[in-house]
Structures are given as C-alpha cells and as structure tokens.
Amino acid sequence: SGLCSCQDDSCCPRCCNCKTSFLVAANSSSPPVPASGSQPANLHQQQQQHQPIKQQRNKQQQKAEQQKEQQQTKQQQKKQQQKEHQQQKQRLQKQKLQLSKQKLLTQSLLLKKKKQQQQASAQPKQQQQQQQLEQPKQHQQQRQQQQQQQKQERLQQPLQAHSQQQRPLQPLAAGVLKRPAASGSGAPAAKQRKQDAVPLSVFKARVSLDALQREAEKVGFQAKDYLRNGFTVLQHPVLTDEELALALGAAQRVRNISKSSNNGGEFVFLRSQSTDDRRRLFALLNKYLPLLHQLLGGIRLPGSDWAPYAHHNQVQVAIKRPGFEGYGRLDQMSSSLVGHIDQPSKKQIAGKAAANYSLLLGVVLSGDTASRSDAGNLFVAPRTHTMLAEAFRRTEGPVPWYADIAGQHLDPENPPRMKAVRAKPGQAILMHHQTVHGVGPNHSDEGRVNIYFRITSKGRPEGKLLSYPEAMRNPLRETPLLRELVEGQER
Structure with missing residues (x-):
C-alpha cells in the first residue's frame, strides 16, 4: 500500500533500514509510517541474533582456508x-x-x-x-x-756302355707308358656288381609264350601250383652267395636306420635321392624281372614314376628275429581266420574299397625256414584267391575290405587251413595278392629276413593303379598266358 523512498516495492515499512520516510497512499487505511531516521524497536535484537551466524560463517571460512593450506603443504x-x-x-x-x-x-x-x-x-x-x-x-x-x-x-748306364763299345749314339725316342690291361675277371666282376646295385627303371622285351616258358625254366616256376594254390616257391636260386651276403647286409642296415620299431618300419620307399643300400635292395628285382615281365605282360618298375604312394616304389624289409611271436601260436596258424590280405595302412577301413596289386614276390635272404615251420615262416591258405574271387563276384561295385577277410567272405565255421611255406635262402616265393596269408612265430636261433616286392601289372587301366576290382573277381585277368603255360609244362 505504500512505497519507500528507495523505490523498492519489496521493502517492508517495519523492517526497512533505509531510514527514509514512506509514501502512503491517500486512501490507505494503514497506520502512519514513521519518518526517516527512525528505526523499529526490535532492530537491536535482530542484529544480536545475526551475530552468531556471522561468527559461524567466519569460522567455516577460516577452516576452509586452513584445509587449503594443509593440502598445499601436503602436495609440496x-x-x-x-x-x-x-x-x-x-x-x-x-x-x-x-x-x-x-x-x-x-x-x-x-x-x-x-x-x-x-x-x-x-x-x-x-x-x-x-x-x-x-x-x-x-x-x-x-x-x-x-x-x-x-x-x-x-x-x-746305357750311355756308358755305348761309349765303352765306341758305338755312335742315336737319339732316344720318347716312350709312352701304358697301364697293362686288367688280367682275369676282376674288371667285369666289378662292373657286374655295380649293375646289380642299381634297380632297372626300363625293361623292354616282346611278350610271348615261348619267352615265358624259357624264363619259367630258368627260375623253376611251377605254373600249376601257382594257378591252383595261389602261391609257389621258385625252385632255382638265382642269387650267388656274394649277392646274398651283400643284400643281407644292406637289409640289416636299412632296418636299423629306420626310426620305427614296429611293422610300419619295415616298409621302405625308393626316392630320387636314396642310399646305396636301398638301391641294392630294389635291384634284387632285376633277377626276376624277365619272368615277371612275361607273366604279367610288363610290370611297373621302381623309379618309373614318383607317385606319392605306389606299390612299385616300395619294398618290405621283413626281419623276424628269434622270439618273434607271429600272428598267433603255431597251432593257431593253421586257421585262415588268423590271416589277411595286404592293404595299405591309409586304406584299412572296414567296408571300404579294397586296394590290390597283382602278385607278391618274396626273396629269402636268411633263416631256417627250409627245414622247419617255426622259424618265422610265411603261412598261406591255398586256393583262397579263387574262393575270395567267387565271393567278390557276388558283390557289385568296389570290393569291400575287412581285417578278417576270411571270416567275412568265407565260411567262418569251417575256414580254409593255412600251412607254412618252406624256402631256403636264395629262393623266392611268388604269391597272388588275394591269397590269405600270415607270419608264424620264430622259435629258431636265427633271424629270418625276407624282402617282399608288391608287383603291379603295367596293363592296368587308367585310374585303377591301386584298386582294380575286375582283377579281384577274376584271378587270371592279369596273367593271360598262365593257363597256356600250365598246359605246356604238363606236356
């Protein structure tokens, strides 16, 4: 209702300290306002009330300043x-x-x-x-x-002799010294030893029945036994005592160098850079190459190509030392359920397609397998190659492989019987791929060393180098002249 002379509309006439008179409206009913210079009666009391508040504020400011100083000192x-x-x-x-x-x-x-x-x-x-x-x-x-x-x-000396005889001196012709030719058969023998230590990678000869008969007579190949039983022993040794000793030493060195102590260490591959011992072992095939060439119409030779895995670039150095347990006890080896047919380790999957080569050539280097059956002998089940072929003909597509091939495809209650193969060092064993076989125990005092070649026919179609089902269903497919050879030998 009234304004102070300070012109502040929020000023209260009772507590204003401007010490000026108030302007009161004419129609105002409020009591008269004291003139300027007058103060309310309770002003002193209010000031006394505000003093402790100011003191508290001062104290707080002092504390804050002290804290700041302390912090600064601590930081320093x-x-x-x-x-x-x-x-x-x-x-x-x-x-x-x-x-x-x-x-x-x-x-x-x-x-x-x-x-x-x-x-x-x-x-x-x-x-x-x-x-x-x-x-x-x-x-x-x-x-x-x-x-x-x-x-x-x-x-x-000759000049003095001439001078003593008073003969005219003649100019001496310049003589040429020549090394005398080697006497005896030393040089040809050394050349022959070098040839025997190198495997042949090329062999050419016309295939005919007459040539097959000649080569069979040289090595003592009994075609009838092979056709009927699926294996035979080549009766005529083709290795000399010196060749046997060299091959045996090479086999032992190759096997000792191998890092594997199990059967996997027996398999040795030929590569472009191989040791002399390996080449010597592969060169053993040269002795039997003419017969195999005529029998199979040409074979794949070691080093003819360098496929990652191929039977022709592999030999098995099978050493069975005294105490070898074999596939079973000697009385158990008579059952074909103990035997198997060869299969590469990477393809040993039950029910999958079986791989096959044409035939197995085993060269005997040492052992007492000719006079006894418990010297680490090879055991075979005669005629199982034809029995399995009959069973395979009842299937279609790839032939399935099983570890117990006889139990799967033949009569497990009355399985074919196996027998020990008798062969002396220097002889060789020829066996069809599908003939069920195994290895017996070695109870003798001598280690048995055999070198096995897995021979593949050169006439296989493309894409069937490792697996040829048609040959597994027909054992004569890759030996077309075998039956005629049997008839000729019988005559």
Whole structure:
C-alpha cells in the first residue's frame, strides 16, 4: 500500500533500514509510517541474533582456508618426496653402471691374461707340430732326391756302355707308358656288381609264350601250383652267395636306420635321392624281372614314376628275429581266420574299397625256414584267391575290405587251413595278392629276413593303379598266358 523512498516495492515499512520516510497512499487505511531516521524497536535484537551466524560463517571460512593450506603443504611434501625418490633411483642406476663397467674391465683383463698364458703354452706345442710336419716333408724330399739320382744313374748306364763299345749314339725316342690291361675277371666282376646295385627303371622285351616258358625254366616256376594254390616257391636260386651276403647286409642296415620299431618300419620307399643300400635292395628285382615281365605282360618298375604312394616304389624289409611271436601260436596258424590280405595302412577301413596289386614276390635272404615251420615262416591258405574271387563276384561295385577277410567272405565255421611255406635262402616265393596269408612265430636261433616286392601289372587301366576290382573277381585277368603255360609244362 505504500512505497519507500528507495523505490523498492519489496521493502517492508517495519523492517526497512533505509531510514527514509514512506509514501502512503491517500486512501490507505494503514497506520502512519514513521519518518526517516527512525528505526523499529526490535532492530537491536535482530542484529544480536545475526551475530552468531556471522561468527559461524567466519569460522567455516577460516577452516576452509586452513584445509587449503594443509593440502598445499601436503602436495609440496609429496613432490619433494618424489623428487628425492627419483634422485635415489638415478644414483643407484649410476652405481650399477659403474659396477658393471668394472666387472667388464676385470673380465677383459682376465681374458687377456688367459690368452697370453695360452699363447705362451701353445708356442712350444706349435713348434713341435711344425717339426712333426716338417719331418715327413724332409723325408719326402730325401726320397725324391734319391729317386732322381737313381734315374740319372739308370740313364747313364746305357750311355756308358755305348761309349765303352765306341758305338755312335742315336737319339732316344720318347716312350709312352701304358697301364697293362686288367688280367682275369676282376674288371667285369666289378662292373657286374655295380649293375646289380642299381634297380632297372626300363625293361623292354616282346611278350610271348615261348619267352615265358624259357624264363619259367630258368627260375623253376611251377605254373600249376601257382594257378591252383595261389602261391609257389621258385625252385632255382638265382642269387650267388656274394649277392646274398651283400643284400643281407644292406637289409640289416636299412632296418636299423629306420626310426620305427614296429611293422610300419619295415616298409621302405625308393626316392630320387636314396642310399646305396636301398638301391641294392630294389635291384634284387632285376633277377626276376624277365619272368615277371612275361607273366604279367610288363610290370611297373621302381623309379618309373614318383607317385606319392605306389606299390612299385616300395619294398618290405621283413626281419623276424628269434622270439618273434607271429600272428598267433603255431597251432593257431593253421586257421585262415588268423590271416589277411595286404592293404595299405591309409586304406584299412572296414567296408571300404579294397586296394590290390597283382602278385607278391618274396626273396629269402636268411633263416631256417627250409627245414622247419617255426622259424618265422610265411603261412598261406591255398586256393583262397579263387574262393575270395567267387565271393567278390557276388558283390557289385568296389570290393569291400575287412581285417578278417576270411571270416567275412568265407565260411567262418569251417575256414580254409593255412600251412607254412618252406624256402631256403636264395629262393623266392611268388604269391597272388588275394591269397590269405600270415607270419608264424620264430622259435629258431636265427633271424629270418625276407624282402617282399608288391608287383603291379603295367596293363592296368587308367585310374585303377591301386584298386582294380575286375582283377579281384577274376584271378587270371592279369596273367593271360598262365593257363597256356600250365598246359605246356604238363606236356
């Protein structure tokens, strides 16, 4: 209802301290306002009430200032401590560097002293060595001088004789010394040994029944036994005693070098860079190559190609030492359920397509397998190659393989019987791929060493190098002249 002279509409006439008079409206009913310079009666009391509040505020400000000062002092102390800590670290690092330098200096001094001592001690040794080296040189020089003197004396002797006889001297023609030809059969024998140690990768000959008959007679191949039973022993040894000894030594060295101690270590592959021992083992095939070439119409030879896995680039160095347990006890080896047909390790999956080669050639290098059946002999089940062929003809597509091939495809209650193959060192065993076989125990005192070649016919169609189902269903498919050879031998 009224305004103070300070023109502040929020000013209250009772508590305003502007000490000016109020302007009261004409129609206002409020009591008269005191003039300027007058104060309310309770002003002193209000001021007294505000004093403790001001004091509290002052105290708070002082505390805040003190806290700030304390924080600043603490920060300064921390900074000083950090500086001192860094300075200490730097001092320690300097001390460490100095110590390491001192160590290096001491080590270098010690090494120098050692070198000096070694040089001082090595000087007499070097002198002795030089003297030892110079002595043979001096001896050689003396010998050369003596030889020259002897030559001069020899040359002077005919001249002196001519001069004594007073004959005119004639100019001597320059003579050419020639090494005398090697006497005996030493050179041809060495050449033959080199040839025997290199496997043939190429062999060409016309295939005919007459040639097959000639080669069969040379090695003693009994075609009827092979046709009927699926295996035979080549009766005529084609390896000499020297060749047997060389091949046996190579086989033992190759097997000892092998890192594997199980049957997997028996398989040796021929590569472009192979040892002489490996090449010698593969070269054993050269002796039987003419027969195999005529029988199969050509075979795939070692080194003819370098396929990642191929039967023709592989031999098995089968060494069965005394104490070998075999596939079973000797009485158990009579059952074909113990036997198997060969299958590459990567393809040994039950029910999957079976791989096959044409025939197995085993060269006997050592062992007492000719006179007994428990010397690590090869056991075979006669006629199982034709029995399995009949069973395979009842299937379609790829022939399935099983580890117990006889139990799966033949009569498990009345399985074919196996027998030991008798062969002496130097002879060879020829066996069809599908003939069920195994290895018996070695109770003798001599290790049995056989070298096995897995022979593949050269006439196989493309894409059927490792697996040829048609040949598994027809055992004569890859030996077309075998039956005629049997008839010729019978006549």
